[in-house]
Amino acid sequence: MSALRWPIAALVAALALVGAYLALGGRNYAPASVASPCAPRQWHHVSSYSDLENEVALSALAGAACHLHVSQPALLLAFTSTSQLRRFASRHGLSTLEIADAVRAGVGRAISDGQKAGAVNEVEGLLLHTALAHLPVDQLMRLVRGVLDG
């Protein structure tokens, strides 16, 4: 038993230290995980036009990213210029129509999120959804560029 005295003391010391570090959150000390773009998104309090623009854009981005199975930052970067968008489409093998469909899905998601947050009422929501369904592709893309360019 005396031969095991030192190894047991060492084991206790090692386990105590590792246990203490784990209890202090050591296992979770990693970059924060990013929510899936398909997960429901709650709007922050909207008190100005700028806030509304921000929330609409973020919901639309999440909806479009979810539709295309890409990350939100990658998609946002794609919309910063025509050349970036072309590069993005080529990398993911997407046609203009597919990107427009994603944008349409994204804006639809933004309208729904706005309804859930109480920023858009039932009637406004219905009208916006109907208009969105009939908006031509080129105007849809222009809308996106307009929002990004401020």
Place this chain on the structure above:
Amino acid sequence: MAVDLFAAEEIDEVRSGPLVVGLLLAVATVLADSSVVVLALPDVLSTFDVSIERVSWVITGFNLVLALAAVPAAYLATRAGANGVAAAGLAVFALASAACTVAGNFDVLLAARCVQAASGAVVVCAALRILARLLGSPAQGVAAWAGAAAIGAAVGPAAGGALTQAFSWRGVFAAQVPLALVPLLLLARGRVLMPADVAVEGARPRLAPNLALALVSAALTAALFLLVLELVRGWGLSPLAAAAVLTVIPAATLVTAAVARSAPGATGLAAAGVILIAGGLAALAVVPSASIGWTFLPQALIGAGLALTLPGLTREALAGVGSLAIHGGWTIGARHAGVVVGLLILTPIFTADLLTQQAAAERSGASLVLNSRLSLQAKLRLGDAIDQSLRTTRNRLPDLGPAFRAQHPSGGDRPTYDQLRSALTEQVRRAATHAFSRAFLVAAGIALLALVPLAVGRREAAA
């Protein structure tokens, strides 16, 4: 006038003291060399435009050659005479260190490191024979030699960091030249009368302690290598500051060695040391935040484990029948083969995890920017500036300061920008810390494997 080393007069008792110190310093220098450049690697990386994997060969190459050359060097030291072999080894080691100091390209540095390793193997094995003679008994020679080896391994990274900060990576090698020349000059003034050579045929390596040494060395060097990279590359410490942080390991080694000197049961102590090293490494894998304070206790466990494990295992490995120097060769070979295996296993793990965590940090950082209270246009401008900053800081921690300053935040937006910058910096630090977790855990596992040969050795001894 040529100096004939072998015809010089025999060293007397008065002059043996400085030679003992000189040889112990040379042994510590050679064995510290396996980890001494760890803190200099980022500096080497900046001088020569090479990849992290390639620059790690400054360490891996040295250890590989040392492992391969150790046993042949031991035979040479036994058969050709320890005095002359030690002198030749020290001369070549000094020349190779000087060549490392002035290396103009990476290939020259790598080649000089290999020559350093081969000559270092000769020095270490010949020194063991000479020390056993000068100190009056093989047991005392082995104790001093093993102690110098343990101190060299523990002090190496801190010394390398201090020299890199004070001068550059070249300073690490320049400092080794006088450490080889001093014992060379002392040997040139007189030779040590060696006993008749013992038969080398019976000197079969002792498998269990050598295998345990290999595994412990793999874990220890990996620990030092990973911790240094984490402190300097991950947490942004200067080499000198990292060296200061790393002094906890040698301090714990010295204190524990003094306390444990009279404790009975070498195998039990070695097993305790292995468990402490594994525990320290596992704790480094789960530090609660990127703060140097959290590394102190794990380092203390590793340093204590080093003191309990290495000297005892080395004594057991050298206790076989036959030539002491040849057992020393096997021991050095096993230790450094372990280091090479450890580096080869762990380097790809942490380099892959660095990439994964970099991507994770970018994702979480982008999400933080997107979900901040800034306007959409401000988010895009900031995101673009951060993206540029990430592209220009390859192999280093990104400096987010310029990207934020370029936004010229107004009074109202300033708190949002400050909060965002602090949150992004935290994500980078989390990623840089988490990138080392898996490698530290694997290193802990390698250390624990050493318990197997320890148990086998104990059973054989009992039988």
